[in-house]
């Protein structure tokens with residue numbers, strides 16, 4: 136984080152004499168003030184964004200009483216809190232629910248939405264831009280407005296309290312379609328031509344050429360979709376009705392709404408919930424840099 | 433091993449826009465045919481129609497003796513080399529070259545033999561396990577050609593294959609392509625806008641303009657004996673000079689050159705008195721001697737060492753390009769006499785057609 140900040144400051148730091156000249160004869164001391172103020176502001180911002188994570192980690196090791204009291208350093212209650220959590224919640228079951236939903240959702244969303252984005256960019260049709268504009272327009276409809284009709288749909292399909300109720304509505308993700316269409320603009324058309332001459336069918340071109348070539352786009356989209364579905368709260372809250380179907384995020388919220396919430400337990404559950412998205416992020420991050428180097432030019 | 437290609441009244445439209453407007457062409461087996469023409473004239477489109485990458489709107493396409501209009505690109509017996517190479521970035525050189533065979537269901541040892549053979553021909557042996565991104569431009573181009581060779585096509589199609597390379601590599605690859613052609617004895621259709629590539633590689637040059645063929649012929653045919661102003665101006669570098677003229681008293685009066693007169697080139701049928709024509713003289717046809725002479729003022733001198741190009745004009749006229757060979761003494765502002773032999777000059781009528 137501070138690395139980024141330093142880079143941003145660089146271009147200005149590189150020409151202090153020009154800046155001093157512009158400022159006139161105020162004296163050399165003023166040169167230091169600008170950067171100093173910026174560093175202070177940035178440090179504050181860094182503190183504000185990192186502190187909650189620190190607080191969360193500290194909280195896992197303290198009793199609820201100490202947390203409420205505002206104790207800001209590590210204690211020795213980690214195993215106690217973890218034990219309490221396992222006692223109150225069927226952790227393996229809840230984790231399984233979360234992973235099952237997030238993984239199936241992510242795979243299905245990437246497949247369907249990338250295929251749509253690819254098709255929107257590659258194939259010409261006189262209605263193409265209009266249909267695409269209509270799709271984008273749908274992005275502006277808030278989920279709250281869709282919730283009730285969606286619930287009615289799911290209910291009449293008999294899908295309430297099933298995984299499908301969560302997974303199905305996520306699959307056609309307009310943002311991901313848009314993202315893939317944009318990314319496909321950089322996909323060389325001549326690769327498609329070469330593949331056709333090499334004897335590949337349309338679907339083989341997609342699977343054997345497009346997907347491997349676009350893997351950095353897939354990596355980025357995986358992070359986005361996985362995080363979205365993993366952290367999805369409102370819709371699962373509505374359609375998942377029994378405890379054995381609940382996800383991690385729902386569990387945290389029910390721990391929260393207990394008569395006397397145990398904040399130590401909540402912090403442990405929160406850390407467990409945060410870990411998978413972090414791991415996915417660091418695993419896939421490497422793929423970003425491997426672009427389409429060498430395919431053309 | 434190599435097939436001819438025949439285009440009969442080939443047409444292509446994108447919606448209401450007609451891009452290829454009736455092309456008839458015969459390409460013999462083993463012939464090296466080069467398509468040239470200004471940007472946007474439809475060279476790539478025509479090549480892609482032969483390849484099966486672009487649907488044919490009208491007319492017939494034959495490769496060998498079979499009509500191929502609706503045949504899948506992979507079943508036409510062609511291979512194509514693209515300007516951008518279009519190598520699969522996620523595969524090694526070996527995988528790139530063997531990909532088509534794998535899809536055609538060829539057995540592994542057979543693929544390996546074919547790929548190794550192509551690699552040997554192109555000197556790629558050392559690079560087989562690299563990815564395209566770890567290759568230089570010239571090496572990538574070689575792999576792209578290798579990928580084509582491996583398929584043993586009856587017809588090779590090249591779309592400006594060398595235009596992403598620097599000048600030196602371009603010369604090297606040009607020679608290599610010529611060598612490949614004589615070695616593989618296959619039919620080649622080659623698109624370029626590089627004069628030298630067209631002149632040196634082609635058995636037959638096809639000059640296209642606006643989706644139509646302007647003229648077909650051997651490089652020297654087109655150079656010596658163009659059918660019209662367009663071909664005369666397009667073939668040859670630097671460009672042929674065009675001087676507006678009028679026929680009067682059995683000689684040509686150069687309208688823009690202060691009414692100087694030059695003798696008429698030898699013609700089968702002389703134009704009528706007073707007819708407006710265009711006189712075409714190539715820069716390299718100006719010589720020290722010659723019965724026709726033009727007085728011009730030197731504007732720019734380009735010394736290339738072996739050759740010197742002088743750009744000169746007379747008040748009110750277009751710039752003339754004159755190749756003066758070794759003459760290096762000229763300076764801007766000098767007055768010079770540009771001489772030529774009228775029998776080297778070409779005459780075109782008002783419609784731009786050649787008067788022979």
Ligand SMILES: Nc1ncnc2c1ncn2[C@@H]1O[C@H](COP(=O)(O)OP(=O)(O)OP(=O)(O)O)[C@@H](O)[C@H]1O
Pocket residue numbers: 446451469470471472473474475476477478625
């Ligand atoms: N998909 C398309 N839709 C509409 N018009 C097209 C399409 N593809 C090509 N054209 C048009 O067809 C004409 C011929 O294009 P083509 O690419 O064959 O030209 P070219 O001779 O290869 O030019 P260049 O030397 O620049 O490569 C151009 O005017 C181009 O605008």
Ligand SMILES: [Mg+2]
Pocket residue numbers: 475476477
């Ligand atoms: Mg082209």
